[in-house]
Amino acid sequence: MTKDCEKCFSEFLYNYNFQNPSNNCEEFCRHIETCERCRFQFKILCQAIGEYKNQLMELNDKQKELLLDTLMKKVLSQK
Amino acid sequence: MENITEVQNEEVKLIEAAKKGDSEALRILVEKYQNVIFNFAFKVCKDSEKAFNVTQETFLSFIKNISQYSGKAKLSTWLYSIVSNHCLMEARKNKNSSYFSDDEELQDKDAFLNITFYHPEKELENEELKKILDEAINLLPQDYKLTFLLRDVEGLSVEETAKILNISESAVKTRTHRARNFLRKEILKKFEESRTK
Numbered sequence: 522m523t524k525d526c527e528k529c530f531s532e533f534l535y536n537y538n539f540q541n542p543s544n545n546c547e548e549f550c551r552h553i554e555t556c557e558r559c560r561f562q563f564k565i566l567c568q569a570i571g572e573y574k575n576q577l578m579e580l581n582d583k584q585k586e587l588l589l590d591t592l593m594k595k596v597l598s599q600k
Numbered sequence: 601m602e603n604i605t606e607v608q609n610e611e612v613k614l615i616e617a618a619k620k621g622d623s624e625a626l627r628i629l630v631e632k633y634q635n636v637i638f639n640f641a642f643k644v645c646k647d648s649e650k651a652f653n654v655t656q657e658t659f660l661s662f663i664k665n666i667s668q669y670s671g672k673a674k675l676s677t678w679l680y681s682i683v684s685n686h687c688l689m690e691a692r693k694n695k696n697s698s699y700f701s702d703d704e705e706l707q708d709k710d711a712f713l714n715i716t717f718y719h720p721e722k723e724l725e726n727e728e729l730k731k732i733l734d735e736a737i738n739l740l741p742q743d744y745k746l747t748f749l750l751r752d753v754e755g756l757s758v759e760e761t762a763k764i765l766n767i768s769e770s771a772v773k774t775r776t777h778r779a780r781n782f783l784r785k786e787i788l789k790k791f792e793e794s795r796t797k
Contacts, residue, residue: 534784535777540755565729565791566784572730573737574753578642579635584652592630592659596623 526552526559533563539570611675619667626666630659633676637683643749644687646738654690658683673763680756681764684746691742729787736786740779747772748779 533549553560580588611632617625637658642651661682669678737745743765750761751772758776762769 530784531777531781534780535773537780539752562784562788565787566780568726569729569733569783569787570752572726573733576643576730576734578639578648578651580638580652580655584638585631585634588634588652588656588659589627589630591656592663593623593627595660595663596621596626 526556530559530562539567612671615666615669615671615675619669626663629675630662633679634659636676637679640680640749640754641683641687643737643753644742644745645690646734650690654683654686657686661686673760677756677760677764680750680754680760681766684750684764687746688742732787732790733783735790736783739786740782744775744779744782747775748783751776752780 529549529552549559553563611629614625614629618629634655638651638655641654641658642648645651645654658679662679669675673681737748740748746765747761750756750764751758756764758769758772761772761776765772767775
């Protein structure tokens, strides 16, 4: 990766919106068309963030019960 | 499908009722947001027990301060703000070393120049990528982790993230940029290690 590539990628990362991928960096768009290395790095980063977003945690039923129980006791103690 | 405005109006009614001490309204609000908040806390704390404690503290703060909620920001924004503060407090209990200096003006342009990995012939499985990103995110200092998670994982705007973390929009942009660059470097490093195994 050349210094020009790096500068371009860095500027692109500053502006990119992963939620609404309307790429505002035209320079990077043009660059990525021809630079397989940058295209690959970008793809891996997007894929990793996408996978991470899919990793959902939820309270289990026991935790939910305990949470609500604690909160309701707190509410009642304030009345 | 329920209209978004109807859902928002319903929430406003519930908040008003909760402010007056209606415990049923409060229960509905907590049930609505408990998994969102726990999910976020878990991503920051990476520990189920800590995330549960942070979630509990978040909702206790929510109950304690609900009378001060003006409705200017979305309820979710307010809750993210509370949970972020509790996550930071939790992190301060076990303070880790920071990979970044406190200087916001750290020279980004020189920090990540030595990335030369490029091996499209062996792509990683999604599960492996998720694990790599998970490990890399854990290396971020808490304030950068919070910014990255709010912006790129929770999908909040720069403006919302700035309000939640009580920092300027330019600080949000700088932190997000540096976190992304750091993660990019870490992912590619792990990718390279995986390839040479």
